[in-house]
Amino acid sequence: MKDHLGRPLVAVTGIGMVTPLGWGVERSWQRLLAGESGIRRIGRFPTAQLRTTIAGTVDLPEETEGGSTAISSPERVERMAAFAIAEAVAEAGLGAEGDFPGVLMLGMPPVEHEWPQRFALARAAGSGRYVDQVRAATGHRDLYETFLFGGVGERLAARFGTKGAPISMTTACATGATAIQTAVEAIQRGETDAAIAVGADGSVQPEALIRFSLLSALSARNEDPTAAARPFEKTRDGFVMSEGAAALVLESLASARARGATVIGLVAGCGERADSFHRTRSNPDGAAIIGAIRNALSDAGVAPADVGYVNGHGTGTPENDKMEAFGMRAVFGEAPPPISSIKSMIGHTLSAAGAIEAAASLLSIRDQVLPPTINHVEPDPSITLDVVPNVKRQVSGLRHVLSNSFGFGGQNVCLLLSAAPEA
Numbered sequence: 001m002k003d004h005l006g007r008p009l010v011a012v013t014g015i016g017m018v019t020p021l022g023w024g025v026e027r028s029w030q031r032l033l034a035g036e037s038g039i040r041r042i043g044r045f046p047t048a049q050l051r052t053t054i055a056g057t058v059d060l061p062e063e064t065e066g067g068s069t070a071i072s073s074p075e076r077v078e079r080m081a082a083f084a085i086a087e088a089v090a091e092a093g094l095g096a097e098g099d100f101p102g103v104l105m106l107g108m109p110p111v112e113h114e115w116p117q118r119f120a121l122a123r124a125a126g127s128g129r130y131v132d133q134v135r136a137a138t139g140h141r142d143l144y145e146t147f148l149f150g151g152v153g154e155r156l157a158a159r160f161g162t163k164g165a166p167i168s169m170t171t172a173c174a175t176g177a178t179a180i181q182t183a184v185e186a187i188q189r190g191e192t193d194a195a196i197a198v199g200a201d202g203s204v205q206p207e208a209l210i211r212f213s214l215l216s217a218l219s220a221r222n223e224d225p226t227a228a229a230r231p232f233e234k235t236r237d238g239f240v241m242s243e244g245a246a247a248l249v250l251e252s253l254a255s256a257r258a259r260g261a262t263v264i265g266l267v268a269g270c271g272e273r274a275d276s277f278h279r280t281r282s283n284p285d286g287a288a289i290i291g292a293i294r295n296a297l298s299d300a301g302v303a304p305a306d307v308g309y310v311n312g313h314g315t316g317t318p319e320n321d322k323m324e325a326f327g328m329r330a331v332f333g334e335a336p337p338p339i340s341s342i343k344s345m346i347g348h349t350l351s352a353a354g355a356i357e358a359a360a361s362l363l364s365i366r367d368q369v370l371p372p373t374i375n376h377v378e379p380d381p382s383i384t385l386d387v388v389p390n391v392k393r394q395v396s397g398l399r400h401v402l403s404n405s406f407g408f409g410g411q412n413v414c415l416l417l418s419a420a421p422e423a
Contacts, residue, residue: 001254001421003268004301007188011256011420012264014092014249015359016084016198019346020056020242023083029363031345032371033392037226038346039240045206052218054225055204056242056347074111076202078152080245080352081106085160085196092249093261094194098159102194102251103186104166106153107179109203109351117147162196170351172407173313175199176246177354177415181270183250193255199355200245212241217317227375229348231314231341232321232387234380239315242347246355257423265362268400269300269416277410282323288412289327289404296402296414297331306400307337307416309370311361313404314341315348324404325383337402340373340388354405354413361401361417368395 001009017024020038021031031038038056044063047053060071060079095101125132145151153166171178176199183195212218219238221228230236248267256263273295275288282289297304313324328336342360343349349356364370369392376389399419406412 001252001257009253010184010187010250010267011253012248012250012267012362013094013256013261014088014090015264015362016087016247017245017356017359018058018080018083019244019349019356020058021346024087025359029360032342032360033369035372035374035390035392036345037374039225039228041225042204050209051213052209052220053222054228054240055209056240056349057204058202058243070116072117072146073109073202073205074146074152076243077108077200078155080202080243081152081156081198081200081247082159084200084245084247085156085198088196088247088249089160094249094251099161100163100194100196102162102196103164103183103192104153104157104160104162105179105183105195105197106156106166106168107175107199107351107355108152108168108170109175109201110170111147111149160196163192171411171413172409173348173350174354174405174407174411174413175351176356177358177403177405177413180248180267180355180358180415181272181413184267184270187250187252194249194251196247196249197355198245198247199352201349201351202243203350204241204243209241219316229316229344230375231312231316231344231373232325232380232383232385233376234378236316236318236321238317239343240347242349244346244349244352244356246352246359248355248359253420263420265365266418266420267415268418269296269298269302271295271297271299271414273412275410281319282406282410286323286326286330288410289323289406290330292412292414293327293331293402293404296416300416300418302400302416302418304332307402308395308398309337309364309401310339311357311364311401311403312339312341313406314343314373316343320406321383324406325385328385336385338370338386338388338393340371342371344374354403357405358403358415358417361403364401365398365417365419368398369393370395
């Protein structure tokens with residue numbers, strides 16, 4: 001069971017998901033197909049002086065609407081990732097509890113001490129000076145371990161019993177897709193028989209929100225949160241910051257078939273290109289975006305005409321949507337496949353987006369349905385794409401889906417998800 005390059009075909013046998021629409025794959029997926037929005041007013045911290053006061057938050061059980069429980073971003077990432085992994089592993093039925101026979105590839109955001117921890121250190125140090133706070137921090141091992149970038153992956157690996165050293169990575173908004181690509185390539189090289197690839201992000205906290213706002217990247221449609229995210233639409237004014245996680249259990253198709261597992265689909269191709277043009281903007285020539293799409297198709301051995309649907313990056317920022325449309329037309333010509341952006345409903349989940357959208361792409365193939373792009377009221381005449389507007393679209397014969405992830409710094413990853421061949 002090899003691909004056109006003689007590599008093992010890589011199957012997906014388990015999916016786990018957390019989004020602002022709910023905990024669990026089927027809850028999120030059914031609400032996405034229904035065109036529901038998970039965007040709401042932020043309740044976990046004060047927003048009175050902020051330009052943007054909405055987000056796609058994922059609240060943990062102990063959190064109250066008033067935000068009385070302070071949970072840091074890495075803690076939120078770890079708990080959402082753990083839920084998604086547990087759900088994916090249970091569906092795959094691979095290995096035993098706490099003994100997964102493969103590696104962990106974790107995509108997560110860069111982390112740093114947040115304001116509650118900084119205030120705690122200042123109180124412990126009796127000073128606002130950085131050097132005094134560093135000295136005080138030496139007595140707070142739990143703080144150090146919480147905000148150690150690789151710490152989340154180490155704890156998840158220990159919990160699920162994955163093999164070898166867990167790999168933690170961050171490539172901006174392409175992070176979740178990078179985690180999947182890294183896992184796929186490890187299986188193709190014969191370094192592992194199975195892998196868990198997960199993307200998770202829990203960064204809706206004041207400093208991160210303010211930083212994105214200062215970049216003029218966030219929507220300020222605070223009056224109606226559910227109508228704020230408008231990918232590919234003429235009146236779009238920015239993305240909506242969000243949280244979530246998704247995990248895929250990956251293994252060779254031969255292994256999955258040998259043990260009688262249900263194969264959800266294949267990760268048939270991965271394409272990656274970077275342009276290093278600007279810290280936040282894409283190169284106007286679109287070369288990296290076009291190259292990433294073409295590389296994914298070439299890696300899968302799939303012709304552009306065979307792609308039946310694109311789960312777009314579709315952030316809702318004026319420039320990003322324009323560049324994605326430009327890249328699509330360059331690759332697919334005058335008749336590009338239909339495209340939609342689930343960010344219209346769940347917002348931009350940042351480091352988790354590539355994994356969540358890859359999962360949604362596989363579910364589209366499984367159920368032969370395309371999720372809608374809600375809030376598509378007035379099409380942008382400059383974006384000449386077949387956007388699936390407002391209501392899901394039933395299809396038949398869908399076998400190949402392209403999932404686009406375009407990140408800050410020109411970090412672009414595209415995944416080609418396919419139906420499994422007949423046994």
